[in-house]
Amino acid sequence: QVQLVESGGGLVQAGGSLRLSCVASGLTFRSYNMGWFRQAPAKEREFVAVISWSGGTTTYADSVKGRFTISRDNAKNTVYLQMKSLKPEDTAVYYCAASSKSYSTVFTGNGVDYWGKGTLVTVSS
Numbered sequence: 001q002v003q004l005v006e007s008g009g010g011l012v013q014a015g016g017s018l019r020l021s022c023v024a025s026g027l028t029f030r031s032y033n034m035g036w037f038r039q040a041p042a043k044e045r046e047f048v049a050v051i052s053w054s055g056g057t058t059t060y061a062d063s064v065k066g067r068f069t070i071s072r073d074n075a076k077n078t079v080y081l082q083m084k085s086l087k088p089e090d091t092a093v094y095y096c097a098a099s100s101k102s103y104s105t106v107f108t109g110n111g112v113d114y115w116g117k118g119t120l121v122t123v124s125s
Contacts, residue, residue: 002025003024003025003026004098005024005025005096006021006095006117006119007023007119008020008021008119009094009121010120011124012086012121014086014087014123015085015086016086017084017085018083019081019082020080020081020083021079022034022036022078022079022096022116023078024078024079024098027114029077030054030074032113033111034051034070034096034097034099035051035070035097035098035099036049036070036079036095036096036097037109039093039095040089047106048068048094049068050103050106050107051072055072063089067085069082079096086121086123087123088123088124091122093120094118094119094121095118096116097109097112097114097116098113098114
């Protein structure tokens with residue numbers, strides 16, 4: 001059974017930092033592109049960042065570029081999202097995603113095979 005378990009969410013003031021982690025089990029982690037998505041209250045889920053299976057390629061949404069960094073440790077079956085200079089509009093539930101399909105299909109969410117249950121990030125002004 002595949003599981004993606006996120007952690008690291010919480011309450012932080014604007015301008016602060018958080019690091020999210022997602023531990024995967026039940027799959028061959030190094031074979032999957034891994035991504036982060038988020039869903040704010042009353043909004044649709046949106047793409048945040050993706051990293052290729054090797055870690056050699058990353059892509060970010062324009063709204064987080066320069067502030068967020070995605071990374072992975074294939075030895076630990078873990079993907080990270082380092083978030084800096086957080087803004088109130090970053091408040092959302094953040095979801096980890098795993099995709100065995102082509103890298104570009106991850107951006108829309110259509111290429112995602114597995115989703116985590118999410119971790120809540122709240123940024124106060």
